[in-house]
Amino acid sequence: MSGSSKKDRTRRLAPAAVPWLLSLPALALFAAVLVIPLVMTVLLSFHDWSQYGGIKPVFILKNWREIWSDPYYAEMFLRTFRIAVLVTLTTAFVGAPEAYILNRMRPPWRGLFVLVLLGPLLISVVARTLGWALLFGGRTGVVNEALLRLHVISAPIPFMFTETGIVIALAHVLMPFMVLAVWAALQRLDPQIENAAASLGAGHLTILRRVILPQIVPGMLSGGIIVFALAASAFATPAIIGGRRLKVAATLAYDEFLNTLNWPLGAAVAVLLLAVLVAIVVAANRLIERRYAEVLG
Amino acid sequence: MSFLELHELTKRYGDHTAVDRLTLSVQQSEFVSLLGPSGCGKTTTLQMIAGFVAPSAGAIALAGRDLLAVKPNRRGLGVVFQSYALFPHMTAAQNVAFGLEMQGVGRTERDKRVVDALALVGLSGFADRHPRRLSGGQQQRVALARALVIRPHILLLDEPLSNLDAKLREEMQIELRTIQRTVGTTTILVTHDQAEAMALSDRIVIMNHSRVEQIAAPQHAYERPATPFVARFLGKTNELAGSARAEGGETIVTIGPARWSHSRAKPGPIIAAVRPEKIAFAAPAADRFAGVVKTRIFQGNHWLYRVATSAGDIFVIRQNTGDDMPAEGEQVALVWRAEDMTVRGA
Numbered sequence: 001m002s003g004s005s006k007k008d009r010t011r012r013l014a015p016a017a018v019p020w021l022l023s024l025p026a027l028a029l030f031a032a033v034l035v036i037p038l039v040m041t042v043l044l045s046f047h048d049w050s051q052y053g054g055i056k057p058v059f060i061l062k063n064w065r066e067i068w069s070d071p072y073y074a075e076m077f078l079r080t081f082r083i084a085v086l087v088t089l090t091t092a093f094v095g096a097p098e099a100y101i102l103n104r105m106r107p108p109w110r111g112l113f114v115l116v117l118l119g120p121l122l123i124s125v126v127a128r129t130l131g132w133a134l135l136f137g138g139r140t141g142v143v144n145e146a147l148l149r150l151h152v153i154s155a156p157i158p159f160m161f162t163e164t165g166i167v168i169a170l171a172h173v174l175m176p177f178m179v180l181a182v183w184a185a186l187q188r189l190d191p192q193i194e195n196a197a198a199s200l201g202a203g204h205l206t207i208l209r210r211v212i213l214p215q216i217v218p219g220m221l222s223g224g225i226i227v228f229a230l231a232a233s234a235f236a237t238p239a240i241i242g243g244r245r246l247k248v249a250a251t252l253a254y255d256e257f258l259n260t261l262n263w264p265l266g267a268a269v270a271v272l273l274l275a276v277l278v279a280i281v282v283a284a285n286r287l288i289e290r291r292y293a294e295v296l297g
Numbered sequence: 298m299s300f301l302e303l304h305e306l307t308k309r310y311g312d313h314t315a316v317d318r319l320t321l322s323v324q325q326s327e328f329v330s331l332l333g334p335s336g337c338g339k340t341t342t343l344q345m346i347a348g349f350v351a352p353s354a355g356a357i358a359l360a361g362r363d364l365l366a367v368k369p370n371r372r373g374l375g376v377v378f379q380s381y382a383l384f385p386h387m388t389a390a391q392n393v394a395f396g397l398e399m400q401g402v403g404r405t406e407r408d409k410r411v412v413d414a415l416a417l418v419g420l421s422g423f424a425d426r427h428p429r430r431l432s433g434g435q436q437q438r439v440a441l442a443r444a445l446v447i448r449p450h451i452l453l454l455d456e457p458l459s460n461l462d463a464k465l466r467e468e469m470q471i472e473l474r475t476i477q478r479t480v481g482t483t484t485i486l487v488t489h490d491q492a493e494a495m496a497l498s499d500r501i502v503i504m505n506h507s508r509v510e511q512i513a514a515p516q517h518a519y520e521r522p523a524t525p526f527v528a529r530f531l532g533k534t535n536e537l538a539g540s541a542r543a544e545g546g547e548t549i550v551t552i553g554p555a556r557w558s559h560s561r562a563k564p565g566p567i568i569a570a571v572r573p574e575k576i577a578f579a580a581p582a583a584d585r586f587a588g589v590v591k592t593r594i595f596q597g598n599h600w601l602y603r604v605a606t607s608a609g610d611i612f613v614i615r616q617n618t619g620d621d622m623p624a625e626g627e628q629v630a631l632v633w634r635a636e637d638m639t640v641r642g643a
Binding site: 190191192193195196197198199200201202203206210211214215 | 347348349369370371372373374375376378379380381382383384385386395396399400443444447453
């Protein structure tokens with residue numbers, strides 16, 4: 001009885017509705033945890049705020065005008081993207097050779113070094129950053145102390161509260177994304193391609209430059225997009241190493257929300273960061289696809 | 298002194314011997330195939346000549362000079378790989394030009410030779426295409442042009458046709474042979490396809506289990522296989538047990554009721570190998586080897602018979618001449634000439 005009635009109900013549904021119905025839970029979750037908060041944040045960025053009056057739900061451009069006119073915010077965003085670009089370049093220059101070496105390793109060693117490579121992702125950001133601080137933090141950092149005693153340097157290398165420090169720490173943790181992207185590109189290479197180039201008279205360096213590198217550039221670019229986006233939106237590492245003194249867009253938004261309590265301004269900073277990142281990533285991705293689709297597919 | 302000399306060439310990987318004391322002399326402009334089942338060491342041999350694999354022992358000499366002392370990128374050998382290994386980020390013309398650039402050939406001459414090489418393989422209109430936009434057969438031709446344009450001392454082909462479909466493979470075989478004859482480059486082909494090896498080569502090196510079984514011209518290896526492996530690997534063959542004995546100054550081979558005088562047989566129990574196309578049908582008689590037709594399959598230009606005999610099933614191939622042929626279930630006698638039999642001691 002119940003079986004036949006269930007059958008009837010299914011039959012009454014339009015076939016086109018079934019996929020929608022099946023993906024409804026996922027769509028609801030997506031809307032609840034991503035779309036609605038995002039829309040609310042965008043709306044929040046247009047609200048007014050005052051020291052004593054708190055948030056007023058009106059529609060004004062005050063926050064956006066402030067970000068636009070005050071050079072303080074321009075400096076913040078400029079620093080954020082400067083750091084992101086430097087991190088991307090560092091991971092590309094270190095990560096591509098690293099992936100090439102990893103790809104040529106024999107099985108037991110390869111697994112070991114993949115683990116070493118993924119290490120920073122497995123360690124808490126606090127422990128990792130404190131590790132860097134132990135090495136370079138002020139006069140008592142292990143490396144600084146050793147270099148001072150050896151008279152290689154006359155003053156400790158500054159690390160904490162410097163952009164260099166943030167770049168190094170971010171490059172360290174984001175390296176796996178670059179290495180894995182390049183590694184994937186390397187594994188698509190024809191295993192005989194180096195032999196083919198050698199048989200045509202090319203030496204090792206020529207093979208790397210003329211044959212291997214051009215084929216892993218798409219991998220470096222897609223890895224670069226991931227690293228750039230993660231570096232520009234990173235919060236924990238810049239917060240610990242840069243502290244209050246050296247803010248980036250993410251830590252700035254955090255401070256507006258939790259210290260100044262100016263939520264609308266914080267929301268405007270966060271929305272601007274998101275919009276600029278999305279624009280850069282989409283544009284870069286489209287450029288890469290157009291450039292390499294025909295050649296490498 | 299021949300052009301390329303491999304002397305006692307050996308490659309061991311731990312306990313496994315991939316190539317065992319291979320000795321081979323190749324003449325200038327000769328087309329030699331290394332033929333054998335997979336894992337017989339033919340590709341390892343090719344890679345040792347190319348310099349991608351270092352031999353464990355033995356020597357390779359090219360025109361009298363020690364080739365092992367030369368780095369792979371200085372050997373001046375053209376290689377065509379099974380996967381073609383084209384540079385996917387370069388156009389067909391750039392792929393072909395790469396080797397000339399490495400040799401430092403000037404721009405004008407380089408462009409001219411690239412055009413000539415692409416014309417030689419029939420790809421004149423495809424110079425600006427990337428490999429991904431070329432068909433398998435076209436990629437194969439680019440790989441061949443790329444290897445030939447540097448005017449290599451030797452052309453090494455590693456299963457170059459195995460990724461093509463049957464019809465295209467046949468076309469490329471003919472074309473490959475024509476091009477090799479035109480250019481006159483000494484060529485070594487690695488293949489597991491016995492028809493391909495026989496169609497293309499001046500001589501075949503048949504390998505099995507890391508060792509050379511026979512080195513001979515295709516027809517000679519087919520008609521006079523040196524080992525049972527060669528007889529089975531090159532084409533179909535029937536094996537029949539019998540005996541041989543000396544009789545009045547000649548050796549008589551007996552299989553069932555049939556007798557042949559055979560000069561190469563040694564007295565004692567023997568196994569005779571006969572190719573299916575060398576066997577003819579005859580009217581049954583008391584002194585003839587007899588059987589019953591089990592199945593016959595029509596294959597256009599020939600008939601393939603399976604005949605049940607006292608020595609087991611025998612394959613017979615007869616040309617389709619339009620004459621009446623024995624039907625299934627019919628009693629037949631099988632006859633062949635003494636010289637069509639390869640006899641070995643059992």
